[in-house]
Amino acid sequence: MTRELHSFPGGLQMPTFKTLSDQEMSILHPLPERLILPLQQHIGIPSQPCVSIGDKVLKGQTIARAFGYVSVPMHASTSGKIIDIGDYPVPHPSELKAPCIVIESDGEDKLFDIRPTNEYASVDPKELQDVIRECGIIGLGGAGFPAHVKLNEGVENAVDTLIINGVECEPYITCDDRLIQEKASYVVAGTRMIRHAVQAKHCVIAVEEDMPAAYAELEKLIDDDIELVKVPTRYPAGGEKQLIQVLTGKEVPSGGLPIHAGIVMHNVATAAAVFRAVTRGEPVISRYVTVTGLVEKSRNLQVLLGTTVKDCIKACNFEADENCRVILGGPMMGMHVTNPDVPVIKTTNCILVQENIPRLPEMPCIRCGNCVDVCPVNLLPQQLYWFAKTDNTEASQRHHIFDCIECGCCSYVCPSNIPLVQYYRYGKSQIAAEERRRDGADHASARFAARNERLQKDEREKQSVKEEKRIANQKEDKQSYINAAVERSKAKRALNKKTLEDTNKDD
Ligand code: SF4
Numbered sequence: 001m002t003r004e005l006h007s008f009p010g011g012l013q014m015p016t017f018k019t020l021s022d023q024e025m026s027i028l029h030p031l032p033e034r035l036i037l038p039l040q041q042h043i044g045i046p047s048q049p050c051v052s053i054g055d056k057v058l059k060g061q062t063i064a065r066a067f068g069y070v071s072v073p074m075h076a077s078t079s080g081k082i083i084d085i086g087d088y089p090v091p092h093p094s095e096l097k098a099p100c101i102v103i104e105s106d107g108e109d110k111l112f113d114i115r116p117t118n119e120y121a122s123v124d125p126k127e128l129q130d131v132i133r134e135c136g137i138i139g140l141g142g143a144g145f146p147a148h149v150k151l152n153e154g155v156e157n158a159v160d161t162l163i164i165n166g167v168e169c170e171p172y173i174t175c176d177d178r179l180i181q182e183k184a185s186y187v188v189a190g191t192r193m194i195r196h197a198v199q200a201k202h203c204v205i206a207v208e209e210d211m212p213a214a215y216a217e218l219e220k221l222i223d224d225d226i227e228l229v230k231v232p233t234r235y236p237a238g239g240e241k242q243l244i245q246v247l248t249g250k251e252v253p254s255g256g257l258p259i260h261a262g263i264v265m266h267n268v269a270t271a272a273a274v275f276r277a278v279t280r281g282e283p284v285i286s287r288y289v290t291v292t293g294l295v296e297k298s299r300n301l302q303v304l305l306g307t308t309v310k311d312c313i314k315a316c317n318f319e320a321d322e323n324c325r326v327i328l329g330g331p332m333m334g335m336h337v338t339n340p341d342v343p344v345i346k347t348t349n350c351i352l353v354q355e356n357i358p359r360l361p362e363m364p365c366i367r368c369g370n371c372v373d374v375c376p377v378n379l380l381p382q383q384l385y386w387f388a389k390t391d392n393t394e395a396s397q398r399h400h401i402f403d404c405i406e407c408g409c410c411s412y413v414c415p416s417n418i419p420l421v422q423y424y425r426y427g428k429s430q431i432a433a434e435e436r437r438r439d440g441a442d443h444a445s446a447r448f449a450a451r452n453e454r455l456q457k458d459e460r461e462k463q464s465v466k467e468e469k470r471i472a473n474q475k476e477d478k479q480s481y482i483n484a485a486v487e488r489s490k491a492k493r494a495l496n497k498k499t500l501e502d503t504n505k506d507d
C-alpha cells in the first residue's frame with residue numbers, strides 16, 4: 001500500500017545545483033600528513049584525551065573517551081604519532097580555537113585490533129546501543145547528537161515508526177545521495193540494526209523525488225519490513241519535524257521531541273555507520289563530503305576526519321583565496337568559515353566555495369509578509385526579528401523563537417535583505433545568556449546565604465566558647481576568691497593566736 005503523504009507549511013522550491021556533484025563516483029581523499037581532531041565534534045560534553053604527546057596510535061584506536069552520558073569517544077583516523085594536544089581553529093561560528101588532538105601520520109594507515117559484534121538480532125538492544133556509542137556514532141546528517149541517546153529514548157518509550165532520513169533538501173549537498181548509490185547495502189542493513197535497537201513497529205526510509213538513482217539502489221535491497229518513500233523536493237523537507245509531518249501527518253508540538261509522537265529518526269549516513277560499527281567494529285573516522293561551488297571539479301570525497309578543508313578544496317583542483325568564501329554545509333544553513341585550515345569533522349557534510357560578493361545593505365522591514373508565507377514552522381519571522389533587535393527576550397520566547405530551525409527561508413525571500421537568521425541566533429544567545437546570568441545569580445545568592453549561615457555559625461560557636469570560658473573563669477575566680485578568703489581567714493586566725501600567746505607571755 002502506498003503511504004499517504006502530507007504537507008508542511010511554507011518552504012521553498014529553489015534551484016538545487018545537485019548535478020554539479022552527484023553524477024560521479026566519490027573518490028578517496030589521499031592520506032594527509034597531519035590530522036587535527038577536535039575533542040568536540042558532537043552535541044554534548046567534549047571527549048577527554050586518553051593519550052599523551054609522543055604516543056604511537058593505530059587507525060581506529062580510541063584517543064579520547066566519552067565524558068558523561070551525552071558524549072561519545074573519538075578515534076584515531078590513521079596510524080601515527082600524537083604530536084600535540086592543544087588549541088587549534090575548529091569549525092565553529094565563533095571561529096575561536098578549541099582543544100584538539102593532532103596526529104602525524106606514519107603513512108602506513110595500520111588498523112587497530114577492532115572486533116565485530118555477534119549476529120545483531122541476537123544481541124540485546126541495550127548492548128547494541130553500547131556498541132554504537134563506543135564507535136563514536138553521532139547524527140551524521142549535520143545535527144551531531146550522540147546516536148545512543150536517541151536510541152535509548154526508543155528503548156525507554158514505545159516506538160511506532162523508525163524513519164531513516166535520506167532527504168537531502170539543501171541545495172548543492174549530495175553526500176547522502178552518493179552514499180546511498182554507492183553503499184545502499186550498508187544503509188539498509190544499518191536501518192535493520194537501528195530498528196532492532198529501538199524495537200520499532202514500522203520502518204521507513206525516505207528520499208527526495210530528485211534522487212532517482214539512490215531510490216533505485218535502495219529498492220533493489222528492501223523487503224516488506226521496510227517502506228521506501230519518495231517525498232516531494234521542497235526545502236526544508238529533510239528537517240526532522242517537517243519530514244515527520246510529511247510522512248505521518250503528525251505535528252511534533254512546540255518544545256516536543258519526535259519520540260513524543262512515537263517516532264525516532266536517524267540519517268542514512270548514521271545507518272551506514274551503524275552497519276560498519278556492528279558488523280566490523282569500525283568507529284567513525286571518515287565520512288562522505290560534497291566539495292562543490294566554484295571548485296574546478298565538484299564531487300564527493302571520502303575524507304578522513306581531521307583532514308583540513310583547504311586540502312579537500314585542493315583535491316578538487318582549487319585554491320581558496322580572499323576572492324571566495326567557504327561555507328561548511330549548504331547555502332541556507334551552512335557556516336561561513338574564514339580559516340580554511342579548520343578540519344573536517346563528523347558533521348561536515350559539504351564544503352561549498354562561493355564568490356565573495358559583499359552582502360547587499362540591510363534596509364528597513366516593509367511588512368510585506370513574505371517571510372511569514374515561507375516559514376515551515378508557522379512562526380512570525382518579522383515579529384521575532386523586531387523582538388531580537390530590541391533585546392525583548394520575553395516576547396521572543398512567547399513567540400517561540402526556539403522553534404525556529406534556522407532554515408533561512410525567511411532571509412532568502414526578504415526584499416529588505418535583512419539577515420533574519422542572524423537576528424534569531426543573536427536572540428537565542430541573549431536568552432541563553434540571561435538564563436546563565438539568572439542561574440549564576442541564583443548560584444551567587446545561594447552562595448551568599450551559605451556564607452552568611454557559615455559566618456553566623458562561626459560567630460555562634462565563638463560566642464559559646466567565650467561564654468564557656470567566661471563561666472569557667474568565673475568559677476575559677478570564685479574558687480580563687482574562696483581560697484584567698486580561706487587563706488586570709490587562716491592567716492588572721494594564726495595572727496590572732498600569736499597575738500594571744502604573746503599577750504599571755506607578757507602577762
Ligand atoms: S520579508 Fe523582510 S521586509 Fe518582508 S515582512 Fe519579513 S522581514 Fe519585513
Ligand code: SF4
Binds near residue numbers: 381405407408411
Ligand atoms: S529561519 Fe526560522 S523564522 Fe525563518 S523561516 Fe526558518 S524557521 Fe521560520
